[in-house]
Amino acid sequence: MISVTSFAGKTVAVFGLGGSGLASCLALKAGGAEVIAADDNADNVAKAAQAGFTTADLRAVSWANFAALILTPGAPLTHPAPHWSVLKAREAGVEVIGDVELFCRERRRHAPNAPFVAITGTNGKSTTTALIAHLMKVAGYDTQMGGNIGTAILSLEPPRIGRVHVIEMSSYQIDLAPSLDPSVGILINISEDHIDRHGTLEHYAAVKERLVAGVQQGGTAITGVDDIWCRNIADRLDRAGKRVVRISVRNPLPDGLYVEHETIVRASGAARSEIARLGGIGSLRGLHNAQNAACASACALAIGVATDALQNGLRSFPGLAHRMEQVGRRGNVLFVNDSKGTNADAAAHALSSFADIYWIAGGKPKAGGITSLTEYFPRIRKAYLIGEAAAEFSGTLGDRVAHEMSGTLDVAISSAARDAEASGLAEAVVLLSPACASFDQYRNFEIRGTAFRDIVQALPGVKSVV
Template sequence: MIPVTSFAGKTVAVFGLGGSGLASCHALKAGGAHVVAGDDGAERLAEAAKAGFITADLRTVNWSRLAALILTPGAPLTHPAPHWSVLMARQAGVEVIGDIELFCRERQRHAPDAPFVAITGTNGKSTTTALTAHLMKVAGYDTQMGGNIGTAILSLEPPRKGRVHVIEMSSYQIDLTPSLDPAVGILINVSEDHIDRHGTLEHYAAVKERLVAGVQSQGTAIVGVDDIWCRASADRIEQAGKRVVRISVKNPLPDGLFVDHETIWRASGGARSEIAKIGGIGSLRGLHNAQNAACASAAALALGVAGDVLQKGLRSFPGLAHRMEQVGRRDHVLFVNDSKGTNADATAHALSSFGDIFWIAGGKPKAGGITGLTEYFPRIRKAYLIGEAAPEFAGTLGATVPHEISQTLDVAVENAARDAQASGLKEAVVLLSPACASFDQYRNFEIRGTKFRDLVQALPGVKPVV
């Protein structure tokens, strides 16, 4: 745990008592703060009370006595309307921040030179975070990984010299971290997502940019420049005097890191040198994972990792569950769990990685649906549509792609496995990459992906992929 000493002797409200909220309560208490815990759910309030914290309906407390509101990233800060606790805090002149802001303040107070890598992007941030942490561990660093990837940041060990924190950040978390100042910041990409919480794509992109714009004066901003939003961000940050490393998987660069023929190259002044090879690494299959690998490699190089260690780390990376996870094989049929493909852009990466696909898609639809995936339709032998999005997706596929409305995942897996087995193809891929949120049928994408894995592994004759 990281004790939060910056509010010692002061009273702080914490709203949202999930994993990161409870971790904030414990860290603030350990640092000497007085904590008032609030939540809209009775069960979470009861859990906090059981853990020894004062709980209250924050609508009834005296806000003039509060030094800060620590807000869960799940509660809206600006759009579609600020959460009621945000409105009350602002009316009382109380700052509204998140748990990663508490970490940043502790690092600034106690170990400002401790390595801190912060990572964001519309897609790929979890894989890039896990890969960066893996590379640093292979290089011998005491590595702490957390944030949006699963472990609350304040549950990690405190910052200190020689210990690197590798932290995934959502746009919601960036919004709540005004003092964000990583030694290395990574912005992988920006595409349309979370507009309901940011109002416009322009505002969403601006929030993402803040992570790399805030790098320390001697730090490194790593920016993927294969979309217009990030290209503009890289230019602005460089003009502000920060060190920028540009990343591309689409075009060679005169300066920066780029991927060409499954090799990561570093360019300087137009001259190139080989950094690492990523061909044949199953956990880094596909152009999107090449982008992730290049970003993570740039971070490791910025922190002094040697080239031979970098190559060793890339080859030994096991990958992440629910992200292009190869969960089984039966004869010529490969089953791939990409449940984390919760929007069309993420699913495009998965579809581009295979040839003959029996595609399971659907769930709670997002803006735009799958209209942006038409260039990949020739790769799809048949689609199996589930959840709320099934009728909409069927309309988009039309007569171009054979499809059925399976409704549920168990039916989709059974039918896709049967059709792939009977296809006679040299390699057929049953791919779960929903291009949708899971919330219509599953609480989160992890539960959806685990269900897929279980269904696949229960099929007769399925063996692990080695």
């Protein structure tokens, strides 16, 4: 745990008592602050009280003595309207910040030169974060990983020289970290997302930009340039005097890292050098993962990882659970769990990564269905439809893709495994990438993915993927 000393002797309100909120309460109390904890959820308030924290209805207390409001990222700061606690704080002239801001202040106080990597982007944040942490560990670094990827940042070990903090950040977390100053900041990409919380795409992009714009002096800003938003941001960072490393998986660059023929290439003027090869790395298949790998490689190089250690780290990366996770192989059949593919855009990444697919799809449908995936239909040998969306998906597939109404995951896996094995293909892929939420049959996508993994690994003759 990181003790937050910057509010020692002061009173701080903490609103939102989930995992990161309780971690903030513990860290502040350990650092000598008086904590007043609150939440709109009575059960969360009761848990905080049982943990020994003072709780209160922040609507009914004086804010005169509060030094700050530590806000959960789940509560809106600006759109569609500020949370009531934000309005109370503003009315009292109290700053509103989040747990990442507390981390930044502690780092500046005690270990300002400790490596701190912050990662954001509309897509690919978690894979890039996990890959960077893996590369650092393989290279022998003391590595702490957390933030939006799972472990609350204040639950990690404290910053110190030689210890690398690798932190995934959502736009909500960036919004609550006004002095965010990583030594390496990574902005992977920007596309329309979370407009309900940011009002416009322009504001959403501006929030994301703050992560790389805030890179500390002497640090490195790594920015994808395959979308117009990020290209413009990279240009602004250049003009501001930041050290910028541009990343592309679509075009060669005159300066930066780009991916060509499954190889990460570093360009500097007329010089070109091969950094790493991605071919044959199952956990990094697809153009989207090439972008993640290039960003992670640029980060590793900025920190000082040698290219041979970088290549070893890329090859040994296991990937993330439920995201194109290779869970088994039997003969010519590879089984891939992409349960995180809960909409058509996410499923497109998986479908674009394989050639001969026996596709398990369906669940609780989302707006638009799978009509946007028609360009990938030629890759699908057969589809196995499950859950509430089965009839709708059958109508979309029509005569263009052979399919059957499997109904449940176990039936779909059995049928797909049988057909894939009988295909005679050099490699047939049984792919769960549902393009749907799980809530009709499973409580969340993780439980659905775990069920897929368990069923596959129970099939006779299935071996783990090395």
